[in-house]
Amino acid sequence: MGIEIIEDKCSGCSLCVKYCPFGLIKIVSREEVGRPHPKYKKIAVIGQGCNLCGACLEPCSFQAILIEREEAKPLADISQYKGVWVFAEQKKGEIQGVVYELIGEGRKLADQLGEKLSCVLLGEGMDEKAKELIAYGADRVYQIEGSILREFQDDPYTDVLTDLIEKEKPEIVLMGATAIGRSFASRVAARLGTGLTADCTELAIDLEKRQLLQTRPAFGGNIMATITTPHSRPQMATVRHKVFKKAIRQGNHQGDVVKESVEGKHLSLRTKLLNMVEDITQTVKLADADIIVSGGRGLGGPENFHIIEALARTLGGAVGASRAAVDAGWMPYSHQVGQTGRTVCPKIYIACGISGAIQHLVGMQSSEIIVAINKDPNAPIFKVATYGIEGDLFQVVPALTKTLKEVLG
């Protein structure tokens, strides 16, 4: 088990060095480390901290790197796990948008596997919503009812979902990578002792091995990793918003609802939700928005954000901000896009007066169309922009709002 440099083969060419995401590979003199070679004078050594990610394997032209993974014993009962589940996150009784995207994608995965697609819906008085989930393509809905489940709370939700998974044994469980999903999924996976992959942007099935191939960005989207859970079940993943297409509602789709009540059952509850305070500055949620208009340092001050807001309003989009604008106190933190703020991937992202530091880019570069408006032609934002407009944002943005108003009516 582990990673090894094959002494005979390594030429010390240093190709692998820059591919190590963790910067752990060093090239040293063979003489110094006492590993002489008739032809090569240098050799690669791998420092501690390697997580066996394998990024170095491909660039090595000498096949001099070997990664051995201990083959965990396949669990005998892995084949008992069948079907694809989607956690139907609801807030105040409303199914969250990402759920329909998961149903769309989950349907494809289930069809490939030749299995059922089920939704798990926890809440109170959710009969109508359960029927809706079937209309969107679920074959079955596990509707778990109880007043304790009305709002999301980690403990009772974890109790209910882990019990249900242990009983029904799905092979795949998908959740939205929302604030709730990302913490909840981690709890459930840790309790079950199974694998969980965060924030996936691509899912596929390896039919031969019957494995879920989960692809996700790491290092702020600069590298992509495909992750599998070979020997434990269910295979769990949280999935980013807006990556998959929404399922289409088909009124005639048939399915069954398995309804249970947890009233009277003992569920743990160690947290108490006292209040929910809505952010009044966010008329459209950043995470859900199809269009985001963001402002940065180029706006010069908080008093100028109204032109960004006007454009966003015309497009029915949300307002974002760069870290510079948030740190200067021009916009609340809840609007910050980027590494230390939110990661977004709308259909259109319009960056106004944002130079495009790498920390900002990693938060928005998976957007479908990026528009950059900046007066500096050398601003890095233009390198990722689908359409670039070099100019004064105080002229371009109002002109854009005006044109859009005329066109959109």
Next chain:
Amino acid sequence: MNFIVCIKQVPGTTEVKINPRTNTLIREGVESIVNPFDTYAIEEGLRLKERMGGKVTVISMGPPQAESALREALSMGCDEAVLVTDPAFAGSDTLATSYTLACGIGKIGEFDLVICGKQAIDGDTAQVGPGIAEKLEIPAVTYVKKIEEINEGLVRVERMMEEGYEVIEMGLPALITVVKEINEPRLPSLKGMMRARKAKIQIWNASDIACEKTRIGQPGSPTIVNRIFTPPPRKGGEMLLGDPEEQAQKLVEKLRQAKVI
């Protein structure tokens, strides 16, 4: 009160650049830093100690060189530091990491609150915080932007959500993960740096923390990385020329053609 802060050493991304030709990360000369989100966790631990009295212990799992991250935490004012390190931890995924850190925290002893950053900037999973809570069998609230109140038995926090925030109360001991909005981390003081340089860091290996060998490192990790690749670069952009009105019209035309508006 006893506060435990979990930190991770990560590559300093401010220096990460992408080679435009090969689209790979240029990592030469990249130094390691304390994960930025964890600096907010350290700061919050220190503020709580200043308010409530007690002790802040900082813990990290990683290679021996992660010691420098712990020294940085000490220089900010943390009282004690623990490095959990063992070649047997290689290949740990978030589940194995959560378990290992929970074992390390178990060995530290009694605590009231564990504080983590919301996620690490290299892996971006946000899974280890809640995972630790599960393994320690304590309640947790993620994405905390403010601690409204804390006393010997209870903490009330504000949790950042997509559409605002929730106010949640829970009994101690408990775990929180924090977002940037919670505070502004202090810089290490000169005195702190002097003290940190000399301070002794506890180094624990797998047997010190009494973890089960099958639950750590690669054997304890249900997920494996099959492949790593760089995403295809975004296609070079098209510059829209003309005066502002013309530029606006061209853009609207493009967006209409793409059927996105």
